[in-house]
Amino acid sequence: MTTARLDEIITAHSIREAPLMPILNEVQAEFGCIDEEAKRQIAKALNLTRTEVHGIVSFYHDYRETNAELPIIKLCRAEACQSRGSEALAAKAETMANGRASIEPVYCLGLCSVGPNAMIGESVHARLDEPGLEALIREL
Amino acid sequence: MRIAISDDALAIACGADKLAEAFARAAPDAEIVRTSSWGMQWLEPLVDINGMGFGPATPGDVAAILDGGSDKAIGKIEDHPFIAKQQRLTFARAGKTQPLSLEDYTETGGWVALKKAYEIGPEATIGMVTESGLRGRGGAGFPAGIKWKTVAGAPGDQKYIVCNADEGDSGTFADRMLMEGDPYCLIEGMAIAGHAVGATKGYIYLRSEYPHAIRKMETAIKASAHLVSPFKLEVRVGAGAYVCGEETSLLNSLEGKRGEVRAKPPLPALEGLFGKPTVVNNVLTLAAVPNVLSEGAKAYADYGIGRSRGTMPVQLAGNIKQGGLYEIAFGITLGELVEEIGGGTESGRPIKAVQxxxxxxxxxxxxMFHLPFDYEAFTEAGGLIGHGGIVVFDDTADMLNQAHFAMEFCAVESCGKCTPCRIGAVRGQETLERIRAGGRGAGACEALPQMHNAKSSERSLEDEVVLLTDLCETMKFGSLCALGGFTPYPVMSALTHWPEDFGLEPAS
Incomplete structure (x- = not known):
């Protein structure tokens, strides 16, 4: 994470009202995490304490403090997908990923009549069964 | 030949992009357009060729569809019973227009309502919204006109319109479909609200799980900025916290804070975003406004029953044969929605429960399928219509599991501000686990000699059920917001209607 790039992100958003979340969203998207160094730099730029920024980073599920080592498949585990068999799929997902991907839960992707659903980055996938999920893992 | 395929996220997740490419290759002379979705999701990706529908289509079906010999043909889309029987006011453009085309929007009656709002002035605009009987579609059902009037009358040098697009409820997707399919409709509704209450700035708080909606809203805001000026709009993206769908928590998140719930009062209408008077409305509420203004308050209020006026975009989801978006006047029964329109379960097994x-x-x-879709009827029956999502479960569902999931979800998503929710949800999970085990033995701690007031005998299943009921009571009345306050609904309804799943005698 370069200090200069981080400064650019902070400056780009600083004209907005309450720029913290937009900054954090962009840092997370670009660097894959919001580490200690970034927290301190953002805090300093926005005249906040490092504690305040840490409190916000740790509150939201999307923010990570360290980089993910594997590509992430977010598998929906909410009720609508449960009713369509997502729990049975999730039970096998970890074994199927076999160290090639990390399977994380997500609560609702808004595709509730065609589950089980998954999201990889910004791409969404519906009507998943075991072969479907296997194909997704292979294509990573 | 005009070939229309939806670019809604659900259609894309089902393979619409690949299908559109296949059509472009097979029919290079045809005009291929990407429209919003009709909402017949079991048929996605749905191909619309000059009004005739084919679905669910795969690239392998392309040749047969173009030859006219495809078994995926469903006939004229507008005449399909799922579409023909709907009363689409908010979703009038669904399936028909290209989401980001200003031309399509203007040609289909866009901006008429905003012009009318400018003509008749703020007071009359609020009057029309009040008369229409429009209530908050996010779940609380608070009359929109009254909220707007409060904000209009509140003193403040700056006021805000905040659109709650943090659609986190499982089984709901109407906000997403509206934003992806008809973004200018939401923009127009927000501009009308801004004009009515004297707000010059609007925020759309959109969840990060909806990247397609985020992109479309941002593009649409840029493209229409000159049409709603001096009103300014901005999309703010959430970061995966369910609780930020609660309005005060959403405001804190917008302010760049932890999404913790605020105590009310003060009402957001008086002290909302940055302490200024703020209208916080759901996507569907704001998107219903253009129709109210252009067609008249009475025309809108003529739909519905009792105090639930107008239409509700109902979302049929879960294990359902014909899932999708069904906009209809309030008053339709749960049974009609699930069995007649939805066609029962997709698995073909009997329905056990709907959430x-x-x-x-x-x-x-x-x-209880006789229940009419109506705010008051559902409250009376110990539930809520919420955002209008219906999730169907077949007879393989274990309701104790579902109750446990409700507590688990509350524990994961609790903002931590109030005790009944933060601690209660964890204790609720533990209690349900003991119910699954049929009770528990005497606790080691309780057996200590100094604990002479504690019950030292084992706790039976019935004792645990009493504990759970009591806990739900505490959460319901003691929590600051709906997360802790409403988690007892799925838990207690599961216990009441399916006691056999909890190891108790079946309900008589």
Whole structure:
């Protein structure tokens, strides 16, 4: 994470009202995490304490403090997908990923009549069964 | 030949992009357009060729569809019973227009309502919204006109319109479909609200799980900025916290804070975003406004029953044969929605339960399918219509599991501000685990000699059920917001209607 790039992100958003979340969203998207160094730099730029920024980073599920080592498949585990068999799929997902991907839960992707659903980055996938999920893992 | 395929996220997840490419290759002379979705999701990706529908289509079906010999043909889309019987006001453009085309929007009656609002002035605009009987579609059902009037009358040098697009409830997707399919409709509704209450700035708080909606809203805001000026709009993206769908928590998140719930009062209408008077409305509420203004308050209020006026975009989801978006006047029964329109379960097994209103909504058995879709009727029945999502479960569902999930979800998503929710949800999970085990033995701690007031005998299943009921009571009345306050709905409804799943005698 370069200090200069981080400064650019902070400056780009600083004209907005309450720029913290937009900054954090962009840092997370670009660097894959919001580490200690970034927290301190953002805090300093926005005249906040490092504690305040840490409190916000740790509150939201999307923010990570360290980089993910594997590509992430977010598998929906909410009720609508449960009713369509997502729990049975999730039970096998970890074994199927076999160290090639990390399977994380997500609560609702808004595709509730065609589950089980998954999201990889910004791409969404519906009507998943075991072969479907296997194909997704292979294509990573 | 005009070939229309939806570019809604659900259609894309089902393979619409690849299908559109296949059509472009097979029919290079045809005009291929990407439209919003009709909402017949079991048929996605749905191909619309000059009004005739084919679905669910795969690239392998392309040749047969173009030859006219495809078994995926469903006939004229507008005449399909799923579409023909709807009363689409908010979703009038669904399936027909290209989401980001200003031309399409203007040609289909866009901006008429905003012009009218400018003509008749703020007071009359609020009057029309009040007369229409429009209530908050996010779940609380608070009359929109009254909220707007409060904000209009509140003193403040700056006021805000905040659109709650943090659609986190499982089984709901109407906000997403509206934003992806008809973004200018939401923009127009927000501009009308801004004009009515004297707000010059609007925020759309959109969840990060909806990247397609984020992109479309941002593009649409840029493209229409000159049409709603001096009103300014901005999309703010959430970061995966369900609780930010609660309005005060959403405001804190917008301010760049932890999404913790605020105590009310003060009402957001008086002291909302940055302490200024703020209208916080759901996507569907704001998107219903253009119709109210252009067609008249009475025309809108003529739909519906009792105090639930107008239409509700109902979302049929879960294990359902014909899932999708069904906009209809309030008053239709749960049974009609699930069995007649939805066609029962997709698995073909009998329906065991339907959950209405997301993870905080109650589970209803088929014996309650006579319930009319109406705010008051659902409250009376121990549930809520929430955001209008219905999730169907077949007879393989274990309701104790579902109750446990409700508590688990509450524990994961609790903002931590109030005790009944933060601690209660964890204790609720533990209690349900003991119910699954049929009770528990005497606790080691309770058996200590100095604990002479504690019960030292084992706790039976019935004792645990009493504990759970008591805990739900505490959460319901003691929590600051709907997350802790409504989690008892799925738990207690599961216990009441399916006691056998909890190891108790079946309900008589």
């Amino acid at each position: 209405v209103g997301g993870p905080l909504g109650a589970y209803f058995p088929p014996s």
